[in-house]
Amino acid sequence: MKVTITLRDRGNPLIPVEAEMVTPDVFLSGEGIIVGVGNRHVSLSDIADVHIEGTASSVGEVDIEIRGDSSRFKRVGEMMTGGSITIEGDIGMHCGNFMSGGSIEIMGSADGWLGREMKGGEIICHGDAGDYCGSGYRGGRKGMRGGSIEVVGSVGDFACEHIAGGEVIIRGNTGDYPCAEMKGGTVMILGDCSRVCANMSAGTCYVYGYADEMIPTFERIDCLERDGLRLHHFRGDVANRGHGDLYVARYGYLS
């Protein structure tokens, strides 16, 4: 089943749309798709042209393509278990919340909370991602638990906060506090970052760029070669009795 959703121009494009029903699972079930626009609930077809081609017998056979201005569409792909979603432009907050299977490809950039608390599947974002990419939600104790996220651009602050499993690759830079409270999983940051892995207890993080304002409560173990780079191996966060592994190419402390 190939679903093409072409969003029409909206009177006020800044009003967020709660689109948690836009997932392969719901299209497979044939349920009517309701979205929240501001404080109103409307059918998806009221704000978009929805074109469905073919049929599907399992969720894996459902491919969704979203065209038009989706930068305020929130929670697309929430709880999805399979199939694929391709987004031609930017996508709003909470894309791929709790997803456990399937794939999401974003040609533009993603807003905050990309892949929050995801359990499986994969997300590729060709642009930048906002704050809290792959993290847990407010007050939550576990972020991403499985699956993978790749961001080709840069991400905002608190990337992978509370991450407990899965793999994340960030090809650009990160903001402040990536991998704070990390509990598991693997994160690779190919660019620069600051205050990485604060209070981590387990897991593995690589920084191939420059790690600014390193947290002083990490124990330096040794050096090793990886991907043609010489990496410093740290263990910590000692302040949290942690035993996570942090590998950084270059680093500096707050002076």
Place this chain on the structure above:
Amino acid sequence: MGMGEILLKNAWVIDPISGINGEMMDIAMDGGRIVEDVSEKAEVIDAQGFLTLPGGIDSHTHTSGTKVNFGRYMSPEDMRAGRAPKKGAMHVTSGYSVPTTYGNSYKYSALGYTSLVEGAMAPLEARHTHEEFAFTPLQDSFANVLFDGNWGMLGAIEEGDIKRAAAIIAWTLSAVKGFAVKLTNPGGTEAWGFGKNVSCINQTMPRFDITPTEIIRSAIEANEILHLPHSVHLHCNNLGTPGNYTCTLGTFDIVPDLNDKRQTLYATHVQFHSYGGSGWSDFCSKSEPIARKVNMRPQIVIDMGQVMFGRTTTMTADGPMEFNLYRLHHDKWSNHDVELETGSGIIPVNYRKKNLVNSIMWAIGLELALLVESPWQCLLTTDNPNGAPFVKYPEIIALLMSKKYRDAEFATVHQDTGKRVPLPAIDRELTWHDIAVMTRAGQARALGITGVGKGYLLPGAEADIAVYPIRVDDIDPAQQYEEIIKGFSQTEYTIKRGRVVSRRGDALIHGENTTFWVKPNVPPEYDMTHDERFKQHFERYYSVRMSNYPVQEEYLHRNYCITTETDL
């Protein structure tokens, strides 16, 4: 909206205070009160022979105030549960163990509760509590006022001047629009301000040369001098520590019998105070000696403080105890000091069946309710939300009424629990009448609020009524425990002050509650407003001026002042 005439027909009533135990009756209401008769114009509600009880009263819960609100701030994840959109007269709600005020109010109302006692209000932070009361519109509210670390009162006790202590209590209660005297870990909470605690009732506290024994005894005497409706409401020392039952027994031993209308001491969440063992490895239940002591001493009423499995948030004025819990769980922790008065601590917890200590705690609460012979002496609470959120009450009722359900649940808890608790050997199954006592009549009598029309259904009483979709003659509670849970989870009608406020789980109107507060009439020489020493103490130590401290009566919405004549 007027409170017109209503006739509730075919109600199968249990009203322990009035001596009614299962009678088919019609109840007439007019102007918010129960009356002898109504005219033919009255609105008729058919109760269809369903179980009809006076409105539920929770004599110890934490639903309003700074502590509860801090629980909300620090657990945004709790707000993921219990979310409901606006519906009719109902506001948007969210939260499970620390829901929004409306969330609390609607859920309590669906369970048939019409009055709530906030278990611990710090006097300095009273305004916040009253603000939340105003937004808990479907239940009348009462505030227990914390005196455990009140420097004015402790100073008077140190001087041996009980009358002065009573005068300070009187002034503070009416200044903050409180209802009763609450002591939380007396001596210990104040010691925590210096990084210390007290081990039990006979250890002298830092700064004041007195022991918890003296604080408890003096507060009890002062409470009776002031003729307050409720007795001293005590959270004993040493909450949650293995072996603390000896301390609890010692505390119960020092309580005199001073009041012939009600108990002299209300000991709250006693489950947390009935632990044996010398550490966590030999932790066990000591519910038997505690219950035996309560059975021998009619001057004591306790509440269960039942623990139920699942996530919740613990919050108490007992700062040192929360620090110990924090060291066990290593999760989020809040610690707070209220200048010259008290303190508090909050941490989220998850009680798990896989955990032996949690399983034993679960058993102890039930044992207390089953081993205390008189239901008037052991009331049903979870110390909401400390032991569990109050939405678990229907399950607790079913556990108490059905041995079969208890055995089925017992089979699912930690396998070693049986060696540490007497629960499997207890065959008692509580009756409908016992449950009616433990959820409303007992509370009304223990709080001393039958005089204002609470807890019974005779003419003159407030028209607070809960109709549960249960036909008592059609079910056997010992076998059909699922019916009990279902029946008590959602009333057919909850009537508050003569209006149907909740029907089948949905709140129907916005409602308007009443805050009850106490004002002892003290003679001029004991009026602290004009006492030079008290004023100097206030201006020297408090960060607020004495004139700004009292909560103005206008600050409360609808309120009712209970005045008492004192022996000062």
